[in-house]
Amino acid sequence: MPDIQLGCHTIRSHGTSVARLHMYDWIILLFLAVVDGLLNIIEPFHRFVGRDMMTDLRYPLKGNTIPFWAVPKFDNVTTNVICHGEKSVIKEGHKSFPSGHSSWSFAGLGFLAWYLAVKLKAFDRKGHIAKLCIVFLPLLVASLVAVSRVDDYWHHWQDVFAGGIIGLTVSSFCYLQFFPYPFDADAVWPHAYFQQLADTQSNGIANSYNMGPTDIEIADEGHGAISLRDTSPILDTMESASSPSIHSLSRPRGKPGNATLRATPAPRSQGIMADTQLGCHTIGSHGIKVAKFHLYDWMILIFLAVVYGLFNIIEPFHRFVGSDMLTDLRYPLKGNTVPFWAVPLIAIVLPWAIFGGIYFKKKNVYDLHHGILGILYSVLITAVITDAIKNGVGRPRPDFFWRCFPDGKPNFNNVTGDVICHGERSVIKEGYKSFPSGHSSGAFAGLGFLAWYLAGKLKAFNREGHIAKLCLVFLPLLVASLVAVSRVDDYWHHWQDVFAGGIIGLTVASFCYLQFFPYPFDADAIWPHAHFQQLAESRSNGNENSHNMGWTETDAFHEGAGAVALRDTSLVLDSMESGRRF
Template identity: 60%
Template sequence: MAWKNMICSCSFLNFRSIFQGGRMSVEELDAHTIRSHGATVARKHMHDWLILLLLVVIEIILNIIHPFYRFVGEHMMTDLKYPMKDNTVPVWAVPMYAVLLPVVVFLFFYFRRRCVYDLHHAILGLLFAVLITGVLTDSIKNAVGRPRPDFFWRCFPDGVDSYDKWGNVVCHGEDSVIKEGHKSFPSGHTSWSFAGLGFLSLYLSGKIKAFDRKGHVAKLCIVFLPLLVASLVGISRVDDYWHHWQDVFAGGLLGLFVATFCYLQFFPPPYHTDGWGPYEYFSVQEQSRLNPHLSHPANGSNAQAQEAQALNQETGRHTSSMDDIESGRK
C-alpha cells in the first residue's frame, strides 16, 4: 500500500512539475508584469518620480503668486469688453480627459500585453508632459500678464471705469477675479489638453502601427481623434471670451511640443518598426536573450522557479526511493 501511495505521489509531483514548468516558459518568461518587475522598474526611476513631485510644488506656487499687472489704458478696452461667461469646459474636467482618460487606455493595453515597462513609462511620460506644460504655461502667464478679453468687466463689475493720472486702470472688482484676468497668454486649458491628449495620440499611433506603410487610413482617424478633442477645447476658450485666439494657438503648440519630447524620451517614434513598445522593453529583452538567468528579478518569477526546482528535487528523492524498494524486492 505504501509503495502504491508513493507511485501516486510521484506521478502527481511529476505532472505538477511539468505543468508548472510549461506555464513559466509560456507566461512568466515572456511577461513583465507589475508583480514580477514592478518594484524593479519603480526603484530604477525613483528620481524621475521625485522630480515630478518637485514640478507639482512649483505648479502650486505659480498659481499662488500674482501675475504681472500689465498697463491697461482706456484706448485698449475696445478688445477687452467681451462679456464674462462660465467655462464650457470646467477646470476640474481638464485632468479627467487629459490625464485619467489616457491612463485608462494605458491600462487597457497593459492587460492585453502584460508589459509593466509600457504601463510605467506611458504614465510617467504623460505626467511629465502635463506637469512640464503646466509649469511653462503658468510661468509665461505670470510673466506676460496679458488681460483676458473680458477684463473690463472683471476690473469694473459695475460698468463704471476709472483710470489714474497715467491712464492705467484703477480696478474695483474682486482681487481674485482681477488676478485671474491677467492670465490670458497662453491658454492653460489648451496647453494641458494638447499635452495629455497629444501624448495619447502619439501612444495610440505607435500601438496600432498607424505608419506601417500599408495604407490603412482608418488608423489615422483614431490618431487624430484626441487631437480633435483638444482643438475643440481650445476653440471653446475663445468662444467663452476667456482667451484671445493667439493664446489658444500658442497653448496648443506648447502642449504638443512638450508631449512629443516627453513621449520620445520613453518610446521610439511612432513610424519606427519598434514604435509599439518602450525602449526599456527591448533593452530588457536583449539582456534576457544574452543572459537568460538575469531575465527575472528576485521576486514572483524566481519564487516560482525555486518552487519548481524544489518539486523536481522531491520527485528525484521519491524516484530514488522507489528504485531502492524495487531493487530490494528483486
C-alpha cells in the same frame, strides 16, 4: 553613449594648438564684435508714425512719471510725428524689432540647452525624463527674459518672438558646428575630440607590428560616431565588403569571454512592426524594480507639482491698460464650457484608462509605467512653463473690462492713465492670465502624448495603407482642439493664447513621448525602449547558457530611431554569411 578617454589634453598641453587651429574663427569673432558696435552707432530708420497709429504706442516709458508720448506733435503736411524728447531716447524708440534681449538670451541659453542635453545624456533611451527639466530650464529662463521686454513696454510680442527664433536658430547651427547631435552615441564630446582620438590611435597602430586581435580601429561615421572593435587580418578579410554604420554589442568569433563594441547594420524591415513578447513582466514581478529605477524621475515630478502650485499663488504682472485699449477687452464675463477640473480628466485620466486596458491585455509593465510617467511629465512640465509665462506676461483676458469694472463704470489713474479696478480681487487676478491658455496647453500635452502612443500601438505607419487608423490617432488632437476653441468661445482667451498654448503642449508631449518610446515610423514602435533592452538582456543571458553549435551571440542594434533587431549567429552561420551584412 560612450565616454571614451583620450588622455591628458589640457589647456596647457594643447590649448595653444587648438587656438591656432581656430585662429581665423577668433579673428572673425572680433570682426563681428566691431560690426555690432558700429550698428549700435548708426541711426536707425525712422518709420512713419501717424496720428491714428498711436494706440499701441502709449505704454508708459518705465522710469518716467509722464509717458514719452504724453504731448504729441505732428507734421501738418505728412502728419508724421514730430519728436521733441531726448535724442538718444528717440533713437532707441525706433529699434523695437526684433528684440536684442530675446535674441541674445536664446542664443546663449539655447546653446547651453543643447550642451546640457548631451552632457546629461538626456536622449540615451533609459527613460530618465527628469533630465529634460534641466535641459528645458535655460530655455525657460530665456523665455522669461524675453517676456520681461514686453512687460517693460520696450517691445511688442512679435519683436521678442522673432528675436527668440533668430537666437535659437543661430545657437543650433553654432552648436552643431562643434558637437554631434544629442541623439548620437558619441554626443558627449565634440567632433575634434574624436578626431584627435582617431589620430592618436592610428599613430599607435602604425607603429605597432602586432597584427593580432588587439588593434583598435576607429571609424568616423554619420555625425562623428565612433566604432571601437577588435580587428585582425582574418576579420578584416571577412568584413571588407561591409561598411559599419550602427553600434552593436558583439564578441569576437569563438572568443566568448572578450566583449567588444562592433558596428553592424540592422536589416531593413519594409513596413513590418515587431510585436516581440518579452514574457510575464507584470506589476507584481517587476513593478517595484522599474519604479526604483525611475525613483529620481518621480521625485522631480513631485517637485514640479509643488512649483506649479506656487505659480498659482503668485500675483501675475499687471499690464498697463489705458482707456483706449479696452476695445477688445469688453467681451461678456461667462462661465467655462470645459471646467478646470475636466482638463485633468481628459488629459490624464482618460489616457491612463487606455494604458491600463493595454496592460491587462499584454501584461507589459514597462509600457504601463512609461505611459503613466511620461504623460504626467508632459502635463506638469507644460503647466509649469505655461504658468511661468502667464505670470510674466500678464496679458488681460477678453472679458477684462467686466472683471475690473463689474458695475460697468471705468476708472483710470489721472497721471498714468492705467485702469483702477474695483472688482473682486481673485477675479481681477485671473483677468491678467490670458497668455498662454492653460486649458489649451494642458489638453494638447496630455492628448498629444496619447496621439503619439496610439500611433505606435495601432502601427499607424506600417505602410499597409489602413488609413482609418489615422482617424483614431487624430481623434485626441481633435478633442484638444475643441477644448482650445472653447476658451475663445467663452471669451477667456484671445486666439493667440490658445494657439501658443497648443504649440507648447504638443512640443513638450513630443519630447516626453520620445524619451520612452521609439518613433511611430520605426519597426519596434509598439513597445518602449526599455522593453527591447530587457528583451536583449534576456536573449543574451539565454545565449550564454547555450552550448549548441558552438558559442552563440546576440547582436542587438538600433535601426532608424530606436528599432532593435535580434538574431542568433554561430560559427556555421558566420561562415555562410561572411562578406555581407544584413
